[in-house]
Amino acid sequence: FKNLSLLFLSNSKDFPWHIAKNYLNSVAQQQKLYDKTLGHPLGAAYPMAPDYVRKFIKCWTNQVINCDVIEEVYERLGDVMTVVNKDAGYKLYSFDGGLTHTVAMETVSMCSRGTTGLRSWNASLAFCQWAQNNQQVFRNKRVLELGCGVGLLGCVLARGTRVGHVTLTDHHTSVLEAARHTISINKLDNVDVKTLDWTKECSVDSNDFDIIVAADVVFDPSLLPYLAKTIRKLLRNHNDAKEVLRVQHDSK
Numbered sequence: 089f090k091n092l093s094l095l096f097l098s099n100s101k102d103f104p105w106h107i108a109k110n111y112l113n114s115v116a117q118q119q120k121l122y123d124k125t126l127g128h129p130l131g132a133a134y135p136m137a138p139d140y141v142r143k144f145i146k147c148w149t150n151q152v153i154n155c156d157v158i159e160e161v162y163e164r165l166g167d168v169m170t171v172v173n174k175d176a177g178y179k180l181y182s183f184d185g186g187l188t189h190t191v192a193m194e195t196v197s198m199c200s201r202g203t204t205g206l207r208s209w210n211a212s213l214a215f216c217q218w219a220q221n222n223q224q225v226f227r228n229k230r231v232l233e234l235g236c237g238v239g240l241l242g243c244v245l246a247r248g249t250r251v252g253h254v255t256l257t258d259h260h261t262s263v264l265e266a267a268r269h270t271i272s273i274n275k276l277d278n279v280d281v282k283t284l285d286w287t288k289e290c291s292v293d294s295n296d297f298d299i300i301v302a303a304d305v306v307f308d309p310s311l312l313p314y315l316a317k318t319i320r321k322l323l324r325n326h327n328d329a330k331e332v333l334r335v336q337h338d339s340k
Contacts, residue, residue: 113154137177138168183220192238205237205263209304216244223249232297235305239267246279257284286314290321
């Protein structure tokens, strides 16, 4: 169960049900999975969005075939059914088999308060996992994150890779507040937040960083030239810099 330790994905349907379903057809195994997910102590301390919990439980009950769903699952469903739906809730992430956890307050909606930056996206989750598996890349380095959103990636780097320092940057007021909240609730002292608007003159000193990271930072293609301009300015004093960029275009 170590790889199923928390509800760590951005969509309840993306949870690894193909693995979990092997543990849903006996009461004892369901109880173990419940204790690792819906009943995890961190879930009580940092409540998830009711809509997310409802969808997760629906996926759970659809997977159970050869036995009854345990009572705890229905009790949890009863708890969230009485709550007025909220667009935001805490999500609990683990990329090292449950040894450490990072908590972030995120919205359920793709766009909220005029920005897509108030939830973590799949590329960020993939980057977090890659960073956890390649910690030596970041050890003792000063890292700058562009378009940090709620700050998940930067906080995972700060907690799990022995990084020297991480600076999170974004420009939307609500996003910056969310990033500061993520730093605070995870009690990290090697992370700070700065405002950086790509459409304006770069306000960050490029000499303060060794590595620049970004994941799922552009929803509007018109911002790509501004992002490229910002990266060029940040790298101008680093003649030996290596830039690795992967762009995925979703035709949908």
